[in-house]
Amino acid sequence: MRAIVIDEPGGPEVLVWREVPDPRPERDEVLIDVTASAVNRADTLQRQGFYNPPAGASPYPGLECSGVIAEVGSDVEGFKPGDQVCALLTGGGYAEKVAVPWQQVMRVPDGVDLTEAAGLPEVACTVWSNVFMIARLRKGETLLVHGGSSGIGTMSIQLAKAFGSHVVVTAGSAEKIARCLELGADEAINYREEHFAEKVKADVILDIMGAKYLPGNVKALKTGGRLVVIGLQGGAKGELDLGALLTKRASVHGTTLRARPTDEKGAVVRGVVDNVWPLVDAGVIRPVVHARVPMSDAAEAHRIMETGDHIGKILLVS
Template identity: 50%
Template sequence: MPDLPATMTAIAISRPGGPEVLVPEQRPLPQPGENDILIKVAAAGVNRPDVFQRAGSYPPPKGASDLPGLEVAGEVAAIGSKVTRWKIGDKVTALTPGGGYAHYALTDASHALPIPAGLDMIAAAAIPETFFTVWHNVFQRGRLKAGETLLIHGGSSGIGTTAIMLAKAFGASVIVTAGSEEKCQTCRELGADIAINYKSEEWSAAVRQATGGRGPDVILDMVGGDYIAKNYDVAALEGRIVSIAFLQGAKVEIDFTKLMTKRLSHLGSTLRAQSVEAKAAIAAAVEEHVWPLLAEGRCRPLIHAVFPLGEAAKAHALMESSSHSGKIVLTV
């Protein structure tokens, strides 16, 4: 075992509030359980759930770290007694239950994957939360198949840009909504067939026109609010709508008639609260189906901005401005 420090620097949430409540503090070094690995963090992804947790609306699951940070890349620094896949010094990218905004982070060994060939630590840290989420929701739950059409709301987000690349890699057509012409152009450059600026045109009418009135087979929605009823309106027969966030609100009044007449499926999930075993199964599927695409360079996480760990507040302010396209990453 290498000599490890007794304490580490971490970015804690001092109280619920704005980005300014993220403050550095000294914490005891986490100790791995028998199935865990301790990762010396080189980079950590910033995600919308981190912002919700900081604001006080997304508490960590029982037993998880109270520190923000759901994905990291780095080097294995210590391993639990039952860990067989990893050894000290291995370079990994990993989904964490929290705690990524720190010099060291713990995760279950089954939630880590080898860094794909050709990716640096910053790119690797931008993979787990978004790629696991997209694979689980678009392909496992939404059952997107080659030849079908996927509609992505929030196409320029970290989730959205990932969904564009994976859907195209697996042979689907892609329509996105985004909030500016610049963001729409970014989505097109990533492979989106049609990008709709929802601020300058009514997206539901544009989707109908783009699909010849048929509608998309799968809709990935992180907006909620009045988008829910519009999703029901535009979806194809037997369409699958997958909700992963509700940026415009989770409570709406809705007429469910179209759910019945179109035989729609409305699904939803969160990643963080799932069991260790469920997340391990997602990791294994992503390694099998997506890792080859990353290693071949057929898709790459889109990095918008990189900040040092001590400037996590600036990273959160950027995310809340929604002026970014792709991922925001912290470096340690």
């Protein structure tokens, strides 16, 4: 098969489409003929040498994919060759084939084409696991999402609104703010012009920035609020006002998804299938796709992401 290979860290130009050995599925894995994958911020960090795959994972980038099952291991349950699926991966999505534990595989929801489905697993699993499983967002509560026009942000808006929450987002341009409001956000704050902590009080905050936003996030939390940090685009080390945290009886959670064991990922995937997929089937939630780029030109897809101008997901099509 062919896959995107990273021989050394660097810019987008180090992503090379090359022939590599085919993966072989283990007893509990399915082999997927990949139709599409999608670009995530973690992929750009891996390319730069800052986010290496966990031990035993595929060395090729790509944390999600869609495609058709070509082969199943002897211990696989509920899937067979020919099934159209999408999957949450630990790596290897930028390739023509990928092997993945069956617990991380999902049927393609009704009304979504096989290519578009590649943009669902990572965002759906990230939002469900963090906003609902960890932070326990409830109907009527306020969710603040930083980076509302991102893949994570566009899924967060739609899913939180579907469950009856008030959604506030931050974004960096009038175009992005308009798109977030179209998707259902109740309020949108241009972070280039206003400080979010002066504008909103939230029960749950989903944060991709880390250190840079930590003081403002704590200030913006309501009593009993929950801050979930899933990214470090604004730095890894910040000062935490424990007095404010104690006074508000608030909590801070830091999480990642990629390195979790298969059983934990499987629990997240089951939650998505049970709670998110019916909303996708009904057309309440839709993947937001900014661009479709040939997988062999993954370098261009990374360039698009790193401009910061995209809204939603960038797909890589085999």
